[in-house]
Amino acid sequence: MTATTQETRTILFKIKRQTEPNSAPFWEEYAVPYKENLNIISCLNWIAANPTTTSGVDSTPVAWDCNCLEEVCGACTMVINGRARQSCSALVDTLVKETGADTITLEPMSKFPLVRDLVVNRQRMFKELIRLKAWVPIDGTHALGGGPKESPEAQDTRYALSRCMTCGCCLEACPQFTIDNNFVGAQAISQARYFNMHKTGAVLADERMEELEGPGGITDCGNAQNCVKVCPKEIPLTESIAAIGRQATVHAIKSFFTGKK
Amino acid sequence: MANAKPRVIVVGGGLAGLAASVRIAEAGVPVDLFSMVPVKRSHSVCAQGGINACNEVARQQGYSEWMHFDETIYGGDFLNHQPPVYQMCYEAPKIIDLLDRMGVPFNRTAEGERDLRMFGGSLYKRTHFAGATTGQQLLYALDEQTRRYEAEGKVKKYEFWEFLWPVLDDQGVCKGIVAQDMRTMQIRSYRADAVIIATGGCGLVYGKSTMSVICTGGAAARCFQAGAWLGNPEMIQVHPTAIPGEDKCRLMSESARGEGGRVWVPRQKNDPRKGIDIPENERWYFLEEKYPKYGNLVPRDIATREIFFICQQGYGVGGGRQVYLDVSHLPEATKKKLHGILEIYEKFVGEDPKKAPMRIFPAVHYSMGGLYTDYEAAPDNKGLVQGAHGNMMTNIKGLYAFGEVNYNYHGANRLGANALLNCIFDGLFCGLGVANYVRDGVATSSADTQASVYDRAVAQEESRMKQLLSGHGTYNPYKIHEQLGNAMTDYATVVRDENGLKGLRGIIAELREQYRKLKLTDTGMWTNQNLSFARALGDMLIYADAVALGALERRESRGAHYRSDYTERDDSKFLKTTIAKWNPSSYSVSLEYADVPTPLIQPRQRTYGKVDKKEPAAAKA
Missing domain, CATH: 3.50.50.60 (FAD/NAD(P)-binding domain)
Structure with missing residues (x-):
């Protein structure tokens, strides 16, 4: 008896698709046979192998980005049932439990230029990392001994920040970050804090602060605190924003008195 | 110059x-x-x-x-x-x-x-x-x-x-x-x-x-x-500890064992109790018993085989293909060092590995x-x-x-x-x-x-792409891939033998035939992931045959390559690199062998101090 129910139960996927950046979006529905422990990726894989919609139309496999499938690469972020998250760690059983329905909606993130279907172009995030000089300026790769000593507490704080996989969830959820403004967003601010915390990385702190005090910088944050709620890695993004806010104040005062501004 | x-x-x-x-x-x-x-x-x-x-x-x-x-x-x-x-x-x-x-x-x-x-x-x-x-x-x-x-x-x-x-x-x-x-x-x-x-x-x-x-x-x-x-x-390499999944197998790092995690199965076959309810003296820490020196930290090929065989003997959890990897006994500070992987287990399996042992099985790694x-x-x-x-x-x-x-x-x-x-x-x-x-x-x-050197290469790849896009066959690349994966996993992972590998090569040859009659569901020229996958599938079918032929011809057991029909290492014949070459005219792989020079360290027996134990020791009172 259970076997029959298992065989016939399907999960209905409503997927927002778009063939090209400038074409009109459209919705398609697919019925994916239910199994235990399915994640969204395995359902999209099933659809790729069986791209026929519920209305019997032979379509094309849905395009989406993915790579590691264990929530460390950040590639497979999309909007699932209205919330940005990774499709690898979004489990069907959990989603069904949340909504009480065997229906799941998939959409591309809305804050980045659309490429195709669920694929968006997130290059802007990497460009922000260049803008903020998100690196430690070492002298070179030659053997010059080890790095600075660090307390376990400091390592703990830095490690939490360093787990950012540039997935974009925080930006999708941010009311201040839009597809066409120049706000750097929580991920980049948090990375600036990360590098400012490192003894050698701090050499570039002033340059980072100049950027963050300019247009699209820290003052554009509206303190909605959505970012920290959606971060899959539980990175303390609001703490980073607060820390950079304080550093900005200090930096501004210092610049004023040293006549740099 | x-x-x-x-x-x-x-x-x-x-x-x-x-x-x-x-x-x-x-x-x-x-x-x-x-x-x-x-x-x-x-x-x-x-x-x-x-x-x-x-x-x-x-x-x-x-x-x-x-x-x-x-x-x-x-x-x-x-x-x-x-x-x-x-x-x-x-x-x-x-x-x-x-x-x-x-x-x-x-x-x-x-x-x-x-x-x-x-x-x-x-x-x-x-x-x-x-x-x-x-x-x-x-x-x-x-x-x-x-x-x-x-x-x-x-x-x-x-x-x-x-x-x-x-x-x-x-x-x-x-x-x-x-x-x-x-x-x-x-x-x-x-x-x-x-x-x-x-x-x-x-x-x-x-x-x-x-x-x-x-x-x-x-x-x-x-x-x-x-x-x-x-x-x-x-x-x-087949890694001993992974979580089997529908889309991939997720690694549970060796660091779990490095930090004191223990691999075990219930001493009693088909024990119906949950892992957490099985008392200490009814758990079989088989790696620790068999390898007193290295314990849970034997190299991967050995740990993988032991887990595989223990499940084959019927000792797997619930009689199935899984064993316990247990970190629940470790102090909180140690668990914190393992947070990254314990989080993966919790997110994907829905159980808290800090409280109950994880269920794992080897996977290609x-x-x-x-x-x-x-x-x-x-x-x-x-x-x-x-x-x-x-x-x-x-x-x-x-x-x-x-x-x-x-x-x-x-x-x-x-x-x-x-x-x-x-x-x-x-x-x-x-x-x-x-x-x-x-x-x-x-x-x-x-x-x-x-x-002209570059033009020639571009023309070759453009023609390959056109061929894939214009295929009028009936075969679906995702389904061929599934069959390839199943066959490779069945015959070319932990235990290999002559018949299995010969059969595997037959399956690969058959899948190659199907591949020639491919039908792509997406033939567009914008972000066509279907095309990229289909092209890679053709390459996978070629690589797979090199794996299968290499495994077939290496009639010995060495490291991760274990042959049930040739269970010993044979240095006289096989202290050699397998060199695979591709013959474009016959569209096939051929093998040659080159000696592995051993100028600094001479081969010795590789046992990791194993003690023979086929059954768990009697439960301690």
């Missing part, structure tokens, strides 16, 4: 590719870096446990670079090449220092020194780590350094570009690549005086593995078809084999000649292989936490040789290579 306009192409943006890019850009040679994904999303992020290097604490307890070298060779069952492994182990401490300077948040001791953990195949603490996401942290550090060179215009990234073919000039020297923009689907060539393939492993050949989606082995297989050889393709490369050994064989052009060059001049795609370092079995080291070592140490080669070692600069 010095090359006035040297240029290097790096294919793959994982640890090896990024380390090479940084080293070569630093040497003043411009780098074009190609990757199918933004490099920060490369498969190196999945590495969890750590990176090995002799350190002062271990040294003062009797450890040394030499012992690291010896462990690696013993772990690899003597099939590794000794001079490069020697060099890697002696460079390792310097590499850790460098990563530390780059800002990697390595775990710290109370005094602020880099913390260490135990790892498989060693009795010393010599593994450096950043939580349980070490690969991610190391990749990010190199990604940041690469971004710095990108900002300075010394590295140019081509992300979402797929490598299709190495361009060889009329003398057979590599002079660039053909690649495809995965968005616009445009195919074009790029000139370079050297090309480094750093594209990782081939796990997708097995369908489900611990590897990322892009790890198809496609790039290696394309070089293979262009005339590059493969070394030991049959050597595939790493390719010890890969593109065949050569090197320039030091006169006494202790290491390599620094900056030599030939270090890790394939048999095609100007074409290099770094990182997992390079077959050189791990022999028949890789030790845990040696892969990250291998990647970075190749990039940094051998990267210098590439910079030297493009400046001083090329007869004609790629800038002066005739355009």
